[in-house]
Amino acid sequence: MxxxxxxxxxxxxxxxxxxxxxxxxxxxxxxxxxxxxxxxxxxxxxxxxxxxxxxxxxxxxxxxxxxxxxxxxxxxxxxxxxxxxxxxxxxxxxxxxxxKPVYLLAAAVNEMTVEEPLSVPCYDTSLYLDDLNLTNDEEAAHLIASEAAEGYKLGHRAFKIKIGRGARHMPLEQGIQRDIAVIHAVRKEIGPDLPIMLDANNGYNLNITKRILRETASDRIFWIEEPFHEDAILYEDLREWLEAQQLTTFISDGEGAADPHLLEWARIGLVDVVQYDIFSHGFTSWLATGRELDRWGARMAPHHYGTHYGNYVAAHLAGAIRGFVYLEWDEATTPGLSAPGYKLVEGRVSVPSVPGFGITVxxxxxxxxxxxxxxxxxx
CATH class of the missing domain: 3.30.390.10 (Enolase-like, N-terminal domain)
Known part of the structure; x- marks a missing residue:
């Protein structure tokens, strides 16, 4: 240069x-x-x-x-x-x-060819535990389902639901029942075919995880994220149970201070989707990690919740890593920050073919x- x-x-x-x-x-x-x-x-x-x-x-x-x-x-x-x-x-x-757009530079590093225009599948990450002030499970489930409906209007066609109410905020059994009610309500709201992801933020144990997935089997969960703290023995047990139940749910993990053995567990198939944070792990490091995951046939979906800037930069990894599954979409508006070429339509984000990341201040x-x-x- x-x-x-x-x-x-x-x-x-x-x-x-x-x-x-x-x-x-x-x-x-x-x-x-x-x-x-x-x-x-x-x-x-x-x-x-x-x-x-x-x-x-x-x-x-x-x-x-x-x-x-x-x-x-x-x-x-x-x-x-x-x-x-x-x-x-x-x-x-x-x-x-x-x-050149960053996705072309990144693809060249990993010796990939990008199909342009680049379009990346994403999911709505906004369905948090917004119902804790409510005492009625039906009202709570309706609230979260209505939030999913808002996301659908914005263009989302995949939705991640925060679960684990019984880990801290509600009595255990009440929390489990409400988690299940919310999942059912969101599935009813968005229809039978759109992907639903679950994120427990390590709020479950193995047995609760199995119960949740068993009682929501008809809801066809795409992945269960951070069900419990990383543990190879528990992952193996959950993997065997999912196969015995004929459930196709993926196991995803890696946000925050992930276990250093996580990539090895991805290599041997205990974890399906690696979710290292886009910022703490970094763009350059993700390219190297992505090469390894592609070599093993594993998948990735980088975490970045906390600043919607990640919506844009994480999308550029999709052109360089074959196993890129989903882009996390954190809806927000920041005065002074503009990313005009990015468009969310029917569950996919179109990435502008402008130099750099296409972000201005x-x-x-x-x-x-x-x-x-x-x-x-x-x-």
Missing amino acids: GSSRIVAIEWGTLEGKRPRLVGSNARLGPHGDTIRLPLARLTTEDGQSGIGLCITNEEKASALLGRSFDDVFDLKQGTAIPWLAFDYALWDLAGKRKQ DEAVFTQAIAESGFALRL
Whole structure:
């Protein structure tokens, strides 16, 4: 790409809103309606800029300032290990410098061919435990089903339901019964064919997991996510039970502080879908992980809940990893952030074929964020 030094680093946090208040999951309290998006903008001396989510500070950023772009980013591998905090801004910058969308650069790293226009299946991730203030299970189930109906109107055709009410927020048996009622209600609302995923956030044990899947067998669950803390013995038991019950439900895991043996369990078939977080794992690392998963015939669906920026950047992995199953869609609006080329229609997200990730910031809003919450460094 030609050597060019990074001559400016700007960092600030934008604040956005979700369409409604988001409730609890099995282990955490209400998530609220506010999101915070820390962004870095890197500019090279030839005038090109890249923007990306970035957790950093002024000291770390100052170490990057003045370095040659070619020293910190390689088109054949991605971001160099010491600079992974700036992974997304560097990929965006690489796309701008090559005048290509990131998904084409990523596909080249993994020696893949992208069918364009790139279209990625996604799921609605917004169905949290928003019903804990209700005492009647029927009313609670109706509420979550109505939220699924809202997602359908937005264009979603797959839905992930948070479960595990009995782990913390309700008495165990009452929580289990309500989980089941909610699953039935959502299935009735969206019809018989659209995928339903379940996410217990480690709020179940093996026996509760089997009960839930047995009592919702007619609802045809696509995957059960984080049913309990990662455990190879329990995974093997659950796998054998699913086969004996003739259930096709996938086992998915990997969000948060996942067990270091998770990839080995994916290799031998105990786990079907790996869900490392798109940001803590990183785009560059996901490309390498995806190559391994493809080699084993395993699947991936990167987690990113917490900032809708992940809706866009995670979609670019779909062009580089054959086993990409679903994109998590975290609906929100952040003033100052724009991703105009991304469209959600009939359960699929179309990805724009513009340089970089196709994400822009409003200059006035970002400048204010830098002044209020960040820093600006220049050579």
